[in-house]
Amino acid sequence: MRIVDLVRIECAISRYxxxxxxxxxxxxxxxxxxxxxxxxxNAAATDVGTTRALFGIGSPKELAHxxxxxxxxxxxxxxxxxxxxxxxxxxxxxxxxxxxxxxxxSTHPGDRHRCHxxxxxxxxxxxxxxx
Amino acid sequence: MxxxxxxxxxxxxxxxxxxxxxxxDGYGYAIxxxxxxxGFTDVAEGxxxxxxxxxxxxxxxxSYLLRSASxxxxxxxxxxxxxxEELIATRQSWRDLVTSVxxxxxxxxxxxxxxxxxx
Numbered sequence: 286m287r288i289v290d291l292v293r294i295e296c297a298i299s300r301y302x303x304x305x306x307x308x309x310x311x312x313x314x315x316x317x318x319x320x321x322x323x324x325x326x327n328a329a330a331t332d333v334g335t336t337r338a339l340f341g342i343g344s345p346k347e348l349a350h351x352x353x354x355x356x357x358x359x360x361x362x363x364x365x366x367x368x369x370x371x372x373x374x375x376x377x378x379x380x381x382x383x384x385x386x387x388x389x390x391s392t393h394p395g396d397r398h399r400c401h402x403x404x405x406x407x408x409x410x411x412x413x414x415x416x
Numbered sequence: 417m418x419x420x421x422x423x424x425x426x427x428x429x430x431x432x433x434x435x436x437x438x439x440x441d442g443y444g445y446a447i448x449x450x451x452x453x454x455g456f457t458d459v460a461e462g463x464x465x466x467x468x469x470x471x472x473x474x475x476x477x478x479s480y481l482l483r484s485a486s487x488x489x490x491x492x493x494x495x496x497x498x499x500x501e502e503l504i505a506t507r508q509s510w511r512d513l514v515t516s517v518x519x520x521x522x523x524x525x526x527x528x529x530x531x532x533x534x535x
Contacts, residue, residue, distance in 0.1 A: 317491075318469065319464075320488075320491075321491045322465065323442065323445070323486075324445075324487070324490050324491065324531065325443070325444040325445045325461065325465060327487065328443075328444075328445040328446075328486075328490075329445050329448075329461060331486075332445070332449075338461075339449075340462050341460055341461035341462060342460075342462045342465070343461075343462035344461060346460075347462065348462050348465065348466060348500075351463075351466035351470075352465070352466040352469040354473070355519070374502075393482075
């Protein structure tokens with residue numbers, strides 16, 4: 286087997302592993318599933334070639350989804366990343382307002398409808414500005 | 417070369433795997449090869465491997481590692497007692513279904529109107 290074929294197989298297995306992690310599969314189970322897939326793909330590649338072997342397993346993402354239960358929970362790091370992404374998107378979108386009337390009063394009339402921290406246009410008045 | 421409806425194949429894949437593994441233990445790609453030899457030439461590895469994992473998680477299959485001559489140890493599957501019981505029950509359900517479907521299909525082809533409609 287050529288080095289290029291090995292790299293292609295390892296890329297597919299890495300994607301499979303990443304998708305399994307996103308599905309909340311534990312490290313020990315992931316390692317076993319990764320090893321099993323590698324063995325099977327290597328056996329198929331020896332038989333029909335790497336391209337056909339990788340085509341046979343299809344998308345690593347769909348393979349991981351089919352192999353794991355639907356009620357799997359996401360890993361904490363993934364949820365934290367999503368939270369940070371949502372928070373940054375929230376603050377950048379300008380869905381915010383000054384927190385108190387004193388802060389609102391301290392700004393001149395032209396700034397009344399703008400976020401006091403980031404100078405973003407005010408879209409909704411009922412949501413607090415993130416600090 | 418026969419082609420099978422993927423949805424129908426997905427419905428009977430578990431019983432096919434249980435039947436094959438009740439006869440002889442095997443690892444993922446070998447099981448795919450046995451399915452293809454049995455006539456399921458269009459079955460994809462990406463369908464069989466997750467089905468094996470799900471059956472193992474459900475307790476119908478058990479696995480063990482066996483060192484292979486060509487490389488590292490391979491994961492072999494075999495049926496459990498629960499898997500054999502499930503196979504017996506599913507086999508009976510399948511035969512009942514085939515009988516019922518044959519009755520309907522047979523009635524349809526035997527109808528004179530249907531015979532006239534045929535070219």
